[in-house]
Amino acid sequence: MAKNDGDTIIKKYANRRLYNTGTSTYVTLEDLAKMVKKGEDFTVQDAKSGEDITHSVLTQIIFEQESKTGNTLLPISFLRQLISYYGDQMQMVVPTFLEHSMQAFTDQQVQMREQMTRALGETPLTKNLQAPMQLMEEQVRRNTEMFRQAMQMFSPFGAQATGAGGKKNEPKDIDELKEQLRTLQDRIDNL
DSSP states (O other): OOEETTEEEEEEOTTSOEEETTTTEEEOHHHHHHHHHHTOOEEEEETTTOOBOHHHHHHHHHHHHHHHSSOOSSOHHHHHHHHHTTTSTTTTTHHHHHHHHHHHHHHHHHHHHHHHHHHHOSOHHHHHOOTTHHHHHHHHHHHHHHHHHHHHHHOTTSSOOBOGGGOBOOOOOHHHHHHHHHHHHHHHHHO
């Protein structure tokens, strides 16, 4: 069966080969990366068990893209922050936040292209948007700062908050921390 809910099925065999059931051909990770860039949906399944392994294959594509070019998309500080959320109480919130942030970034990029095209006409600059990347970088910085602040709100045992003048606040009373924990647990239960 080549399609499942509109997605192409890619079968991954024990020998690590990938088979596109939609085109009946073997493909590489590079081919899958091209499919992603074209907006083509696919699901990767273990050929033997039928288990959905799309997440691990997409992660493998990111790893290869990061290692084969000198231009990385994932700064070390971001990777460290991401790793720190594994096993944290906020781990379930991070994927949704990242998904919404990437969608907002994509929407802003489309809007910027449209505005520049209206202002400058169709030029290589408006197609590639290399020059206005400073605007995007500033937006990423703002989003990252919002993300950091949001995570601090939900993680009272993370890095100590700093007060005015950059001085660390004194540790809070244990009863106050217990109350905050109960409040957070109530919020999580309500979600």
